[in-house]
Ligand SMILES: NC(=O)C1=CN([C@@H]2O[C@H](COP(=O)(O)OP(=O)(O)OC[C@H]3O[C@@H](n4cnc5c(N)ncnc54)[C@H](O)[C@@H]3O)[C@@H](O)[C@H]2O)C=CC1
């Protein structure tokens with residue numbers, strides 16, 4: 056860790072992500088000298104390369120705007136770099152390095168041949184017109200296209216990048232290279248997308264919760280659930296929970312959260328999706344339409360619940376939130392967002408063995424897994440049915456759950472899902488790196 060801290064000054068999110076993994080991997084490799092001799096973990100913390108570039112575009116008033124673009128190509132030991140693109144004003148190198156590092160372990164857990172990467176820009180889509188977003192995406196892809204390809208690096212969506220942005224970026228890539236190829240995932244069905252990809256991260260997170268509860272003889276039905284966020288992951292997580300008979304009582308955005316004691320319904324959720332994806336409004340508007348309460352500037356973790364699904368952003372569960380969830384007897388957390396809990400919150404939760412906690416690497420791997428299936432379908436020039444893709448997704452998440460149990464079960468029977476996911480994700484990448492020799 057001292058080396059990682061020295062080499063990565065001013066990158067708190069990246070150091071946090073590495074520390075969380077190192078805490079599990081260092082004891083695991085202590086009796087396996089080959090990993091230490093070949094410096095496998097140290098090599099995994101250093102990205103293969105980071106590309107940064109200028110993105111220049113014109114706004115609707117004709118003014119020139121300048122943003123910074125990034126692609127972190129972290130590790131391609133087991134497949135082409137794979138991971139989303141984030142457009143948000145908080146994007147910087149530390150955030151993207153943490154996301155790319157996590158992605159390597161997550162992608163390994165899926166069992167598919169996918170390396171890890173992540174990219175994005177400090178561009179803020181909020182308040183921008185559709186044409187401005189299009190011009191930005193085209194300018195971003197003009198540079199990014201030099202560094203990606205269907206067998207090199209295959210980006211997808213993340214915060215601020217959904218179907219609309221993927222469409223604009225894919226169109227620009229196709230125009231630049233004059234080839235129709237599976238260089239992005241999360242594409243619309245009409246031009247090579249996979250069924251269930253939009254739903255996959257949220258659904259997968261619920262399947263992980265289902266697997267965790269089933270392993271302990273419990274189920275989701277009738278449980279009260281907190282969901283944070285109101286974007287892609289949150290909305291499909293809520294949809295699947297409602298379908299399985301749970302009661303979802305919260306959603307949030309960066310402005311605050313809504314609490315609907317009656318529970319969300321499919322109709323209310325459809326209204327939220329229209330609000331977020333078409334009108335691009337704020338979640339607070341929900342209470343004017345459906346009642347309930349809006350808590351400005353707050354997060355939902357104080358509402359009593361059985362199950363919690365952080366699906367907004369990193370470090371959204373802090374130590375005091377964890378204490379509240381524990382005090383309210385929350386039974387389980389499945390992380391839809393990447394690294395949503397701070398180290399202090401994780402420690403507090405892990406000290407209490409009654410709260411099951413699935414880390415993002417495992418719980419949100421459904422998104423990238425179906426992206427991997429989208430790549431397979433593109434190579435085959437085929438599109439599978441909803442049922443086929445959903446079956447694969449179920450199987451992949453259940454295998455991830457089993458790997459967490461295999462590598463995370465302690466002598467007293469307690470399952471540390473963080474340790475299980477870290478060790479299982481590490482093993483496959485490490486074996487490939489050993490096979491390649493020193494490079
Ligand atoms: N889209 C995907 O397939 C995957 C996404 N993720 C992760 O899931 C999380 C959510 O991503 P998406 O739903 O795709 O993005 P999105 O852009 O569709 O939605 C993001 C949501 O988070 C909220 N949010 C953003 N910053 C916030 C803040 N500071 N405080 C409270 N709320 C905030 C936004 O208001 C929005 O509701 C991120 O951590 C992302 O990395 C993880 C795996 C795959």
Ligand SMILES: O=C(O)CCC(=O)C(=O)O
Nearest residue numbers: 137138139211422423426
């Ligand atoms: O589908 C993908 O390639 C990326 C998904 C992603 O960004 C993530 O898992 O955090």
